[in-house]
Amino acid sequence: MKLETKLITGRTAYQGSYLENKTNPKYFEECACCEMNPEDLNKLGVSVGENLNVKTAFGEVVVKARENDGNPEGIIFIPMGPWSNAIVNPDTGGCGTPGFKGIPAEVEKTDKEPLDMISFMRTYYYQ
């Protein structure tokens, strides 16, 4: 089952707490996750802590599922960081700033595990 959603990325206090401490595994834990409405998790048959593959026109990334009833159905949130930015819209629309919010994204359950910070950077960006 795949769910069509819109992706929002941004700050959380937990992500921000590890901003100057990004080699800490807690930074990975606080960023490589996706907050969804409980109803959306039910539709996907996914429990909190299970893995999700989030795919946009710009890439895909594996993150852990989290629950947030503040998110309306169909809106998912990934904290800002290397994981979210692997799938945001790089186009600046001629005004300098990429599209970090409101990106159409397809979410499905996966057996793959999220990559920790160093493995992630090496997998995605080393030539």
Next chain:
Amino acid sequence: MNVITDAICPFCGSLCDDLTIKVENNKITDIQRACVLGHNKIAGVTDHARIEAPLVRKDGELVETTYEDAIERAAEILVNSKRALSYGWSSTSCEAVSKAIELAEETGSVIDSCANVCHGPTTLAVHEKGSPAASLGQVKNRADLVIFWGCNPVHAHPRHMSRYSMYAKGFFTKKGRKGRHIAVVDVRETDTAKIADTYVQVDPGCDFMLLQAIRSAINDNEDVIPEIVGGVPKETILELATMMKEARFSCVFYGMGTTQTRSKYKNGDAVSSLLYDLNQYSKSVMIPMRGHYNVTGFGQVCNWETGYPNAVDFTRKFAYYNPGETGASDTLLRGDVDAALVAAADPGSHFAQEAVKCLAKIPLIQIDPYHNPTTELADIVIPAAVVGVEAEGTAYRMDSIPLRMKKFIDTDFKSDEQIVTDILEKVRELKRGA
């Protein structure tokens, strides 16, 4: 024991200036009144793993080198590049920014701040329409209506609400939270929305439409407003407009929910236009929720030195500014830069993937206290002191008020200002030699 009072927190644009820091034997032993973000940053200076020595990449691995060698290699990269990108400079002092601009001019580089992936569109909005501004002190003392539009201070600026906007008691706002109406406009019910009096849920990318609809209501053109705008019922739009008109003093704090979504700078432009009309009836101001503690300072220094606030290109030997062309993300996406100097920022984490891919391909110099994703891509890494903890300097709060940051402890690490001064000196030496 040394007790430092009225210490300034070097994390976010709120720049809280009421911290008390206790220092024993050059170690910070107590941090009072800081939020979780500030506390972790200040405590982290000794708790977290630092980059201990300058590093250079050899055969794919970063290996230790001397400071002089790192400076010389960095200078060589910049001198040999046709067009380098100097990026970041937002978690550092204005003094370091000033030197960085001098270095960019000397090397014919493009220089940009973190506003590129943050409030850059706000700057464009201000160019278009201006910005009815106020200090946070005015908001604290006068505001009876505060609107948080596309921002989530509970997470991003945790003490903003108690010090300035939501709970603060001031001269005309003696009742504090009870005398103040708080409205939040966002696409999801954030933790800030949960403690607000009014929460308006707008559909993603529809902020511009909603702003224009409220403006129509303020100008008594209710008849042109459709029944639903961006997922918001007309009734709610009329309520918001009445609320704004009837307030004695209102402030719209706006964040990434306006700049990083559809319509980008046109959203800030629409806030400004709305307030222009609203100010015919009431008093209303707008303040951007700036993220890095001194990203505002970069804009100030860059403005007075080059005439432009960010995204300044010195390739032509004079300052040229066109953010959709000379912004850090755009130059990287087009592959228009052949080297990069990154300081006091982490584009490896916070740039979109296509821009990071370009950073990975070109020689990259990093100046930072900590190992972060940018370090993984860097070819030369120069460790720095943490400004605001180990080095003093000037920073500008989100409302453009300059504050002097104190130094709490001594360190052997060099400040960003010292490092960039040393690179500049080496660059001039190499250019003279050539």
